[in-house]
Amino acid sequence: MNKIYTFLFLIFNVALVFSTTPTFKVDNSPSLSLYKQYNQSQLYYLSSSGYEKPIIIANLTGTHYEMGFAAGYMMAQEAYDNYNMMVGAVLPKWYEKDVFEAFLDWQWKSYLSKQITQNYLDEIRGYGDGAKASGFTKLGDTIIRGVVISSFPGNPTENIKYLLEDEMGLEEFSKYLMEEGKESLLEFVKEMLVSDLEHNHHKGLQCSHFSTWGSKTLNQDMFNGRNLDWLNGSGISNNKLITFYHPQGQYSHASIGFAGLIGAITGISSKGIFVAESDNDSVKVTFDGFAWSMRLRYIMENAATIDEAVSLWESTNNTMGMCHSLASATEVQTAQYPAYALETMKGYTAFFYDNDPNEHFTYSDPKTGAQTQMGYPMKDAVYRTNHGYDETIRKYEWEPSIPNDDSWTRYMLFYTSFSYYENADISISDLEAINITSILGNKHSIQNTYTTSEPFYDCTNAWMGYNIVSATYHFAANKMFVAFEEGFGQQRVCAACGTYVEVDLSPWFGLNN
Ligand SMILES: *[C@@H]1O[C@H](CO)[C@@H](O)[C@H](O)[C@H]1NC(C)=O
Ligand SMILES: *[C@@H]1O[C@H](CO)[C@@H](O)[C@H](O)[C@H]1NC(C)=O
Numbered sequence: 001m002n003k004i005y006t007f008l009f010l011i012f013n014v015a016l017v018f019s020t021t022p023t024f025k026v027d028n029s030p031s032l033s034l035y036k037q038y039n040q041s042q043l044y045y046l047s048s049s050g051y052e053k054p055i056i057i058a059n060l061t062g063t064h065y066e067m068g069f070a071a072g073y074m075m076a077q078e079a080y081d082n083y084n085m086m087v088g089a090v091l092p093k094w095y096e097k098d099v100f101e102a103f104l105d106w107q108w109k110s111y112l113s114k115q116i117t118q119n120y121l122d123e124i125r126g127y128g129d130g131a132k133a134s135g136f137t138k139l140g141d142t143i144i145r146g147v148v149i150s151s152f153p154g155n156p157t158e159n160i161k162y163l164l165e166d167e168m169g170l171e172e173f174s175k176y177l178m179e180e181g182k183e184s185l186l187e188f189v190k191e192m193l194v195s196d197l198e199h200n201h202h203k204g205l206q207c208s209h210f211s212t213w214g215s216k217t218l219n220q221d222m223f224n225g226r227n228l229d230w231l232n233g234s235g236i237s238n239n240k241l242i243t244f245y246h247p248q249g250q251y252s253h254a255s256i257g258f259a260g261l262i263g264a265i266t267g268i269s270s271k272g273i274f275v276a277e278s279d280n281d282s283v284k285v286t287f288d289g290f291a292w293s294m295r296l297r298y299i300m301e302n303a304a305t306i307d308e309a310v311s312l313w314e315s316t317n318n319t320m321g322m323c324h325s326l327a328s329a330t331e332v333q334t335a336q337y338p339a340y341a342l343e344t345m346k347g348y349t350a351f352f353y354d355n356d357p358n359e360h361f362t363y364s365d366p367k368t369g370a371q372t373q374m375g376y377p378m379k380d381a382v383y384r385t386n387h388g389y390d391e392t393i394r395k396y397e398w399e400p401s402i403p404n405d406d407s408w409t410r411y412m413l414f415y416t417s418f419s420y421y422e423n424a425d426i427s428i429s430d431l432e433a434i435n436i437t438s439i440l441g442n443k444h445s446i447q448n449t450y451t452t453s454e455p456f457y458d459c460t461n462a463w464m465g466y467n468i469v470s471a472t473y474h475f476a477a478n479k480m481f482v483a484f485e486e487g488f489g490q491q492r493v494c495a496a497c498g499t500y501v502e503v504d505l506s507p508w509f510g511l512n513n
């Protein structure tokens with residue numbers, strides 16, 4: 001066994017020496033097999049050389065209740081296991097679990113459940129009923145709690161602490177605990193607030209997303225990409241999941257993530273609407289809005305065009321500060337702006353199109369007065385990492401971006417990658433789009449070492465990269481390429497250094513052209 005690993009390790013290193021390309025791999029021929037079915041819905045296994053266990057593909061059809069029911073019937077165990085791994089990862093101390101869950105339930109009852117649309121409440125109810133019908137009785141509120149946890153795209157415990165340090169927040173939570181007869185938990189809340197949370201290693205806030213098309217790409221097709229840096233090494237990668245939802249009377253859509261998370265971390269619809277997210281918490285932390293991962297599904301299932309996607313966005317409410325992408329792969333020739341980067345916070349969204357003059361922000365060093373151009377908008381591409389350019393957004397960011405910080409360094413990688421292809425006269429196609437996606441995934445997460453470009457082009461320390469999902473979409477060709485984190489400890493490989501598995505969209509969406 002060990003010999004085999006050493007051998008593989010050598011090959012891996014040799015490949016690194018001779019290549020400046022990130023050592024991602026592409027598996028163009030994974031194999032698909034039916035695993036389970038319930039009514040009109042199925043679970044498949046997608047097996048790839050890059051992954052020890054197959055990726056689960058859920059193909060869910062029906063009303064929202066029926067889709068939830070089928071999911072609960074077929075994979076309650078996986079959802080339950082993943083929930084416990086998420087909680088274990090953010091809260092290693094046993095006594096905090098009760099407080100944490102009470103907190104999640106409070107946020108759900110008082111905030112997140114209010115603006116979520118009825119169909120998702122039905123789907124969640126269906127999930128629970130389906131689990132019970134299959135004989136699985138332990139699921140409880142784990143699906144709801146998963147929605148709440150994933151609404152904290154950054155560090156859940158830090159966010160909670162931040163919220164409770166606010167006098168109002170603490171007062172409201174205390175009131176909730178009293179009402180629920182859980183006042184005994186209050187002393188633990190206070191303990192949590194004074195603890196420095198040093199045990200928590202999940203500080204990954206290094207997401208990124210892009211869309212490119214037209215003059216930059218082969219056949220002018222649109223390509224999109226997204227990295228998710230969140231809860232690295234938590235164990236949820238044991239149950240990797242791609243879900244194709246086919247809600248009755250609405251548009252089919254795909255979501256890439258993990259069992260137990262019913263929202264969309266990233267995805268694309270059968271209409272070619274691409275969605276993604278990257279965290280940038282502003283000081284206005286609140287869940288008084290539409291849980292973002294459910295909102296992204298809401299947009300995918302209801303929007304056929306970029307205009308519809310934008311107006312659905314505008315008619316629903318933001319929660320906390322984040323950047324998002326909305327793009328429409330079928331409107332490259334017809335829409336003036338087929339893709340937007342969104343910078344959001346509570347009550348406010350700034351939309352940026354490609355080559356947007358509002359992205360030309362110049363930073364002045366308060367001490368030296370030195371000027372640094374921060375924004376590099378380009379034609380036929382939009383991209384974001386974890387900071388904003390809009391004046392209002394910048395004003396409310398926890399720590400607005402400064403030259404050479406992590407988020408800006410990664411933003412600049414988009415600019416240099418697109419420039420590289422432009423200067424080399426290479427039209428971006430599948431491999432190039434995957435390359436850009438992979439480069440943006442941080443592969444060596446030691447903080448404050450971003451002055452060299454090494455962590456982005458070198459997978460020597462692939463186990464240290466935070467990203468757990470890395471996905472590239474080429475809707476016009478009915479394809480997406482999906483990579484997940486794989487393995488544990490020093491054997492772990494972050495998503496952006498792993499295998500991008502080609503997923504043919506046509507068996508799920510039907511041919512889109
Ligand atoms: C399962 O299929 C039957 C027959 O088509 C249907 O009546 C029932 O509502 C479905 N149940 C669920 C939960 O999908
Ligand atoms: C958005 O929030 C406002 C209050 O801030 C509320 O009146 C409105 O109903 C919310 N919109 C939706 C779609 O829930």
Ligand SMILES: *[C@@H]1O[C@H](CO)[C@@H](O)[C@H](O)[C@H]1NC(C)=O
Nearest residue numbers: 020021022417420431432435
């Ligand atoms: C990936 O990008 C890097 C840097 O931009 C470049 O050196 C390399 O050739 C690219 N690889 C491919 C396959 O395009």
Ligand SMILES: *[C@@H]1O[C@H](CO)[C@@H](O)[C@H](O)[C@H]1NC(C)=O
Nearest residue numbers: 201232233234445463464465
């Ligand atoms: C997550 O990544 C960080 C940075 O590489 C590392 O210190 C930490 O141990 C990782 N956590 C797990 C559970 O793998």
Ligand SMILES: *[C@@H]1O[C@H](CO)[C@@H](O)[C@H](O)[C@H]1NC(C)=O
Nearest residue numbers: 040042059060061246507508
């Ligand atoms: C997935 O579900 C859709 C809608 O019910 C169906 O048309 C399609 O054939 C299914 N795909 C597979 C591979 O089962």
Ligand SMILES: CC(=O)N[C@H]1CO[C@H](CO)[C@@H](O)[C@@H]1O
Nearest residue numbers: 280281386387399400401407
């Ligand atoms: C919470 C968070 O990640 N906020 C970030 C928003 O973006 C700025 C600029 O990159 C960062 O400094 C903040 O840390």
